[in-house]
Amino acid sequence: MIPAAFDYYRPKDVEGVIALLQEHGDDARVLAGGHSLIPMMKLRMAEVPHLIDLQDIAALKGITIDQDTITIGAMVSQHELINHDGLSAAAPILREAALQIADPQVRYMGTVGGNIANGDPGNDMPGLMQCLDAQINLLGPDGSRTVAARDYYEAAYMTDREDDEILISVVFTAPVGGFAYEKQKRKIGDYATAAAAVQIAKVDGKVASASIAMTNLSDVPVWSQGAADELAGSVCETATLKAAVAAMLGDIDPTEDNRGPVAFKRHVAGIILTRAITRAWDRA
Amino acid sequence: MNDMTPEREERSANLKGLGCSRKRVEDARFTQGKGNYVDDVKMPGMLHGDFVRSPYAHARVISINKDAALALDGVVAVLTAEDLAPLNLHWMPTLAGDKQMVLADGKVLFQGQEVAFVVARDRYVAADAVELVEVEYEELPVITDPFESLKSDVVLREDLAGQTTGPHGPRKHHNHIFTWEQGDVKATNQVLDNAEVVAEESMYYHRTHPCPLETCGCVASMDKVNGKLTLWGTFQAPHVVRTVASMLSGIEEHNIRVISPDIGGGFGNKVGVYPGYICSIVASIVTGVPVKWVEDRMENLMATAFARDYWMTGKIAATKEGKITGLHCQVTADHGGFDACADPTKFPAGFMNICTGSYDIPVAYLGVDGVYTNKAPGGVSYRCSFRVTEAVYFIERMIEVLAIELNMDAAELRRINFIKKEQFPYQSALGWEYDSGDYHTAWDKALKTVDYEGLRKEQAEQVAAFKRGETRTLMGIGLSFFTEIVGAGPVKNCDILGMGMFDSCEIRIHPTGSAVARLGTISQGQGHATTFAQILASEIGLSADSITIEEGDTDTAPYGLGTYGSRSTPVAGAAAAMAGRKIRAKAQMIAAYLLEVHDDDVEFDVDRFVVKGVPERFKTMKDIAYAAYNQAIPGLEPGLEAVSYYDPPNMTYPFGAYVCVMDIDVDTGVPEIRRFYALDDCGTRINPMIIEGQVHGGLTEALAVALGQEIAYDKMGNVKTATLMDFFLPTAWEVPNFETDHTVTPSPHHPIGAKGVGESPHVGGVPCFSNAVQDAFRPFGLRHTNMPHDHWRIWQTANDLGLHE
Structure with missing residues (x-):
């Protein structure tokens, strides 16, 4: 649990970060809350000769709500997310999800950007951002670009982000209707055995549109278009829920670990999604 | 001695002695980060x-x-x-x-x-x-299974090649360590062969780890x-x-x-x-x-040292009415690559032979085979006396299995088999002499408090509702009644590397009436500096606040065997009381001299010696301490010091009655603890607040072990649970509110009647949590399933019983 030696940088602006990333290439990593990277460094599973701490960069902070457009800076902590009244009103699913991430001490440090950028299949924010159809703003030496959260994840710890790019913020439209973030975990601080993010918009007593994403049931977050399609036009009756679960099960690909075998995970994924849809529909 | 007048009561309270919920003196430094680790x-x-x-x-x-x-x-x-x-x-x-x-x-x-x-x-x-x-x-080639190990040609310990005898007798195979047998196998088999009912079950008590925070x-x-x-x-x-x-x-x-x-915590590790x-x-x-x-x-x-890893097969014989007539227990113990169990020398399977539990079982047999595998060495007593958690889990599961076999209520089955109050001191079939107990009173109190009958009724309604498809939650009622065996131990049969398992206390009274006492034990969070001072306060009549307790420095403390197996209070606590009594005996002579009466004419009264019948003529212990250093008293050496090495005549046998009510989500395997009631009888209670804290801690670790904490290996011998992500260490979030209760049955042979409590809640808690899970599925045909009951294993149990679509 003793990391190898590294050089520590604490630039004041994003340009400084990009310059350091260009200078050191693969040997540099940015540090947000550190709850993924620092343990990996201590285990010597991540070797980071140049560590760039982002905490002094004002441009990465803050939550803005402009009409129905919500922007969350990369360095916003889970704690800030939970305690931002405007955000809790505009996108309550974020608060519900963030409260299920780790424990208060971790949430004081853990950031939205770190959670999204790292590509850890266990993280909750990636699936949530897919559910909300968030756009991820990246900045690199060639300027900024935007990539949809639904296109960002390639494999475990592999994302569309280039090594010399950093995640600046995420932007999404305030969701309408009912929501639920349902997560089963073994204990506080654990990653999900299965988690589901659900948003349902209701018009004339029926599902107008839905969005469903699953967490830690594949090597990437799983946005299930098929599951959402099953709900469209329905009143979320039992048969529809079953069809949605069946569609979702076609999209996930869990692996066995200490949380349990594949059959268990698939079963729980179905239960968790059913509960999430039911709660979201009740709230819609 | 006189009745407790308000004046005497006040003097007694000022001592902060036995029975006082005195705040822990250690906590000032621990809570301020000023400990010295x-x-x-x-x-x-x-x-x-x-x-x-x-x-x-x-x-x-x-x-x-x-x-x-x-x-x-x-x-x-x-x-x-x-x-x-x-x-x-x-x-x-x-x-x-x-x-x-x-x-x-x-x-x-x-x-x-x-x-x-x-x-x-x-x-x-x-x-x-x-x-x-x-x-x-x-x-x-890697061997992680002890049964496979005993059949394998692969020699794990080449250094022992050709040694057919080990420190505990013959070795049957090159990967075999010892066979330890207790009781009468022939008589036990005879009872089993002729019994009206025999229940048989095999169970694995998984490998886990004490995992102290430090x-x-x-x-x-x-x-x-x-x-x-x-x-x-x-x-x-x-x-x-x-x-x-x-x-x-x-x-x-x-x-x-x-x-x-x-x-920062030891728990045997x-x-x-x-x-x-x-x-x-x-x-x-x-x-x-x-x-x-x-x-x-x-x-x-x-x-570092693991705990448990016992494969246990039991056979229990009974009459049709449920009176137990015999018990057979066969254990295969996985000790890993080296046999580094921490047990008294003559007990290679610890006190596993307490496995007849709290029941009057006339005939019993225990056989344990220790085996080498490619796993870490250890086999320590994780918050229990030597292998007592294994023994109590075994018997409390066998009782449940027998109840199923007899189609009987498990609470009633326990009641009709308890050792009766008048049978103490009780000689067990596997060689122990239980010092004291009143199991029926404790059991009745527990069942009444939780409204056991009402719970069973509610459970039956829940099962009916489940069968009608109205709920997916099942209710489990976990019962356990345990008897611990702690306070190792009598030097005649207990030693560690040849050192008898006595313990010690040395007291020095200072001239101004304060004191320092040093003991051969060492606190790892138990609060010895608080409780030992309370024992001494009551014995020597000086306030606990004026008594410093020191442990852990071999240059200053008298020789002792340390702290584990709940031995500190039974052994070192007894030494403290005995040393205190030596102080008091000399103090009596000093008081008599100062009061100009015969030694026999003064008597001890809370914090002083008084002339018998003349309570206004007295010398306080402070007066006496001063006199010990500044007066030449004929026939007496100056000073007021004492040392006692205490060799306990017997172990102590704390016991308790626990009930857990659990709701289980059949679809996700998630258990929710609705209620946990713990009645502990640890004999004389020194500090009720510390007892409550000990019970909370022990139950927390019991919950951990029963519901998910394990050291798991894959086939290649890789440890799959080497970080706190996968090794379950419960936090305030996972731990329910615990209700504590007590009865008091003092130990007849301990100087102050105390029995020890730190480990009881772990010993009794593990089977209680496990029984709650298993009880929930009993109406659907479950007989036994192994711990740890984490989500997927509970789900698997429900799945195997056909409870999922």
Whole structure:
């Protein structure tokens, strides 16, 4: 649990970060809350000769709500997310999800950007951002670009982000209707055995549109278009829920670990999604 | 003695003695971060050690190349078995009569085994150097299953080749360690053959780990000028460590000082001797400067002493009415690569022969086979007396299985088989003499408090609703009644490495009426500085606030066997009371002299000696203490000191009745604890607040073990649960509100009637949580399923019973 030696940088602006990333290439990593990277460094599973701490960069902070457009800076902590009244009103699913991430001490440090950028299949924010159809703003030496959260994840710890790019913020439209973030975990601080993010918009007593994403049931977050399609036009009756679960099960690909075998995970994924849809529909 | 007048009551309360919920004196420093743990020990020029550990569970070590590590700036030495061999320190004896490699001698037997010890200028350089040591291995077949081990041609312990007898008798196979048998096998089999009903079940008590928050570590400092070795460390038995260190190193015992500073939890993990201690001592002797070694969490979980790992098969015989007539228990014990169990020498399976539990079972047999596998060594008593959690889990599961066999209520089955109050002292079929108990009273109180009948009714309604498809939740009612066996122990049959398991207390009363008492035990969170002062306060009539308790420094404390197996109060607490009584006896003579009456004409009264019948003529203990130092009293030596070495005549047998109500989500396997009621009878209660805290802690660890905490290996012998992500350590979030209750049945042989309590809640709690899970599925045909009951295993149970669509 003793990391190898590294050089520590604490630039004041994003340009400084990009310059350091260009200078050191693969040997540099940015540090947000550190709850993924620092343990990996201590285990010597991540070797980071140049560590760039982002905490002094004002441009990465803050939550803005402009009409129905919500922007969350990369360095916003889970704690800030939970305690931002405007955000809790505009996108309550974020608060519900963030409260299920780790424990208060971790949430004081853990950031939205770190959670999204790292590509850890266990993280909750990636699936949530897919559910909300968030756009991820990246900045690199060639300027900024935007990539949809639904296109960002390639494999475990592999994302569309280039090594010399950093995640600046995420932007999404305030969701309408009912929501639920349902997560089963073994204990506080654990990653999900299965988690589901659900948003349902209701018009004339029926599902107008839905969005469903699953967490830690594949090597990437799983946005299930098929599951959402099953709900469209329905009143979320039992048969529809079953069809949605069946569609979702076609999209996930869990692996066995200490949380349990594949059959268990698939079963729980179905239960968790059913509960999430039911709660979201009740709230819609 | 007089009745308690308000005036006497006030004097008594001022002592803060027995029965007082006195706040823990230790907490001021702990809550302010002012404790002094081994990692806080810093000395000028101190070097740091770190281990190269085996990535393989079984492999031959072909070569070790230190060159790159030694070339790194700041590296002072890299020790291997080859370096330790000339000192004969490449192997060390274990507490179980086996020997263990200090550093890999030709092969490794478990993942995480110590291969080389790097000594460097700082902790970071040491960690860098560990990566630079090149070890070439040749992998060997891995055995992680003890049954497979007993059939395998693969010889795990080549050093024992040809030895058909071990320290505990004949070895049946090259991977077999010992067979330990208790009771009458013939008579037991006869009873089983002729019984009206026999229930049989096999169960696995999985491997887990005590996982104290502070890991193990030490600082060794060899002073080459005066020839003295000082060793600070996380030792639950500092005097034993001193004796072992002396025997191993050849340094005379008076030249070794062992200090256990504040310890952040032990739970059995810090009883044994680990390679890190030996390597640090050698490194300090070689370099002449202090050397610190503190393991990290993964090292602690992978390589230091585990607990449990018992495969148990039981047969229980009974009449049709449910009267138990016999018990047969056969255990296969997985001890890992070396037999490093921490048990009294004559008990290779600890006190597993308490497995007849709280029941009057006329005939019984226990057979235990110890086996080597490619897993870490250990087998310590994790928050219990020696193997008592295994024994109590076994019998409390067998009772439940028998209840199923008889189609009887498990609470009633217990009641009709309890040892009756008038049967104490009770001679058990497996050789113990239970000192005292009143099981029926405790059981009735527990069942009444939780409204047991009402719970069963509610459960039946829940089952009916489940069957009608109205709910997916099942309700489990977990019962357990346990009898512990603690306070090891009588020197006639209990020793550790030949040292009798007495304990000790030395008291010095200062002239102004305060005192210091030193004991052979060592607190790891138990609150000894608080409770031992309370015992003494009641014995010697000085306020607990005026009594300093010191432990853990072998240069000052009298010899003792340390703290584990709930032995501190039964043994050292008794020594404290006896030493206190010696003080009082001398104080009586001083008081009589001061009051100018005969010794027999004064009597002790809370905090003073009074002339019998003349309460206004008295001398307080403070007066007497002063007189002891400033008056020449004919026939008496000056001073007021005493020492007592206490050899307990018997163990003590705390007991308790626990009930857990659990709601289980059949679809997700998630258990929710609705209620947990714990009645403990630990005899005389010294500090009710500390007892409550101990019960909360023990139950928390019981919940952990029952519901998910395990050291799991894959087929290759890789540890799958070496971090706190996967090793379940419950937090306030997972732990329910615990209701505590008590009855008081004093120990008849203990000076103050106390029995010990720190481990009872763990011993009774594990079967209670497990029984709750299993009880929920009993209406659907479940007979037994193994712990840990984590989500997926509970789900699997429901799935196997056809409870999912």
